[in-house]
Amino acid sequence: MRRSREPFFWALFSSGGMLAALVLPATALYLWVARPLGWVQAPTDAELVARLAPLLVRLVLFFVIALGLFHWAHRFRYTLYDGLQLSHLYGLIAIVCYGGATLLTVFAAWTLWRFP
Amino acid sequence: MNPAYQPYHPKWHRKRMPIFWWLGKPAYTKFITRELTSLAVGYAVVLLLAEICALARGEAAHARFLRLLAAPPVLAFHLLVCAALLFHSVTWLNLAPKALVLRLGGRRLPDWIVVSGHYLLWLVASGAVVWFLRGGS
Numbered sequence: 001m002r003r004s005r006e007p008f009f010w011a012l013f014s015s016g017g018m019l020a021a022l023v024l025p026a027t028a029l030y031l032w033v034a035r036p037l038g039w040v041q042a043p044t045d046a047e048l049v050a051r052l053a054p055l056l057v058r059l060v061l062f063f064v065i066a067l068g069l070f071h072w073a074h075r076f077r078y079t080l081y082d083g084l085q086l087s088h089l090y091g092l093i094a095i096v097c098y099g100g101a102t103l104l105t106v107f108a109a110w111t112l113w114r115f116p
Numbered sequence: 117m118n119p120a121y122q123p124y125h126p127k128w129h130r131k132r133m134p135i136f137w138w139l140g141k142p143a144y145t146k147f148i149t150r151e152l153t154s155l156a157v158g159y160a161v162v163l164l165l166a167e168i169c170a171l172a173r174g175e176a177a178h179a180r181f182l183r184l185l186a187a188p189p190v191l192a193f194h195l196l197v198c199a200a201l202l203f204h205s206v207t208w209l210n211l212a213p214k215a216l217v218l219r220l221g222g223r224r225l226p227d228w229i230v231v232s233g234h235y236l237l238w239l240v241a242s243g244a245v246v247w248f249l250r251g252g253s
Contacts (some may be wrong), residue, residue, distance in 0.1 A: 003224070011160045014215075016157070016197060017157075017204070018208065019224045020157045020160075020161075020201070020205075020208075021204060021208040021209055021238065022162055022195060022203060022237060022238055022241035022242075023144055023241055023242070023244065023245050024157060024160050024161075024201045024204075025201045025202050025205050026241070026243075027160070027164070027220070028160050028194065028197060028198050028201055029198050030245065030246055030249050031167070031185075031249070032163070032185055032191075032194040032197075032198070033191070033195060033216075035182075035185070035200060036186040037191070038177060042182075043249070045171065045175050048171060049171055053170065055217070061164070064161060064164070065164060065165055067159065067169065068161035069161055069162075071154060071158075072155065072157050072158030072161075072241075073158075075148075075154035076149055076151075076154045076155065076158070078147070078151065079151040079152060082151075082167045083148050083151065083152075084135060085133060085135065090228070104162065108165050111169055111172065112168065114172070115171075115172050116171065116172050
């Protein structure tokens with residue numbers, strides 16, 4: 001019998017969900033609400049680049065982005081199956097979700113590696 | 117015979133479920149809302165990646181990105197995204213005791229301790245994020 005790949009994707013989903021739950025609300029509220037509204041002093045470009053440049057910071061960013069993408073892929077796949085009753089498109093939906101997350105993860109790795 | 121195949125059964129009748137079956141009951145709506153927060157998580161990490169790309173491309177690109185963030189419709193949409201992210205955090209952390217069973221001296225730690233520990237972790241992580249974005253002050 002072929003072994004299921006489900007536990008592997010579930011582990012990515014679950015670690016991505018935890019990481020997203022812990023860091024994304026603060027990040028989103030700070031960068032995309034408080035900063036454009038002027039509630040906080042926006043860092044200059046040079047300051048931002050200096051903050052994101054250390055290898056450790058880029059590594060953390062990679063994990064947040066990659067695991068967040070796979071969290072989306074896994075959960076959204078099942079939302080489509082159950083919510084919209086598309087289980088007859090099982091294979092196609094899986095390929096689009098995990099494939100999309102994989103492509104964006106590769107792009108994120110490339111971007112962060114070359115940053116700034 | 118392929119085991120996945122099902123023989124033709126004219127007598128089987130399956131009632132068709134409406135697409136919006138989850139609107140009928142608050143618990144179902146909450147479940148689908150919780151599942152749909154994954155869209156907000158995916159959007160947030162992609163936007164984070166977009167800002168990093170804009171920063172890497174230079175000042176003009178990043179200035180354009182910041183102008184886009186300040187546009188009222190975009191800002192309003194991002195408030196919605198933030199609400200979904202908060203909903204994700206609350207529902208996710210509330211489920212922590214289901215996934216994590218801690219034992220102390222042979223007795224299982226009560227759920228509220230596991231949940232409070234996770235909320236404390238959330239507070240510390242959020243503080244660390246803000247501290248980092250402010251440049252360590």
